[in-house]
């Protein structure tokens with residue numbers, strides 16, 4: 001007997017560029033989180049000749065190298081939203097999706113399900129509306145802020161003549177008043193993103209265990225299949 005699932009699955013959801021972006025970006029995020037935390041709470045100073053070690057310099061260098069990877073990947077991911085399949089757009093088009101009443105129904109149905117665990121869980125080929133909205137609000141907006149604020153601080157050290165200063169610092173810094181505020185908001189936004197990642201990990205493991213579709217393997221093979 002055919003079920004509603006048979007019409008929806010199997011489906012090729014995550015194309016290779018999205019999968020590569022996801023895993024490299026996740027790794028860059030971990031490096032940024034660890035080095036960023038150490039920049040905010042530095043280790044004690046090391047004894048001996050200053051020229052024999054460069055500990056804090058290496059921590060900052062690693063942060064900036066991972067930051068470039070993270071920012072370039074985000075830019076490439078935005079470009080892929082235009083050329084990739086329809087699932088590649090989902091996490092960016094939330095303001096447009098929110099104009100549709102059916103989308104809100106889907107969002108409240110999913111919220112109701114996760115609050116009560118009554119009824120059937122949301123079924124979507126890509127993201128359900130709740131996952132789509134959470135990814136936009138936390139990941140897309142949080143990442144954009146991290147990149148803008150990060151380069152605004154970076155431009156300060158590079159000097160007023162630098163392109164980084166002109167592109168980011170010149171307008172971001174006045175918005176936040178002064179450098180320490182920018183540090184504080186950059187730091188706070190790290191915890192905002194860490195909150196997203198913790199819930200994200202819980203949800204992918206949970207859905208992989210209890211939903212009727214493949215989840216974690218989909219971000220490896222690209223295919224979502226039904227397990228009904």
Ligand code: HEM
Pocket residue numbers: 029032033035036037039040041060063064067068070071146147149150151153154183184186187190193
């Ligand atoms: C998710 C990504 C990122 C995380 C979690 C993160 C985390 C952090 C944290 C926690 C700090 C310390 C703030 C403080 O307490 O003073 C920091 C500093 C900094 N971050 Fe990031 N960051 C990220 C992305 C970026 C990006 C994309 C750039 C762009 C270049 C960047 C550039 C900087 C700079 C310039 C500093 C200040 C370094 C210093 O004052 O020595 N960060 N970051």
Ligand code: HEM
Pocket residue numbers: 018022025026027029030087088090091126127135139193197200201204215216217218219
């Ligand atoms: C080991 C850690 C991680 C695992 C196992 C994991 C797993 C997954 C899986 C399975 C999906 C697809 C969900 C689905 O098919 O419905 C996904 C999507 C996603 N993940 Fe992760 N993830 C991890 C780390 C991260 C991190 C650190 C970030 C961000 C900082 C992140 C951001 C995202 C985003 C934005 C999507 C949506 C993809 C899109 O629509 O383009 N993930 N993740």
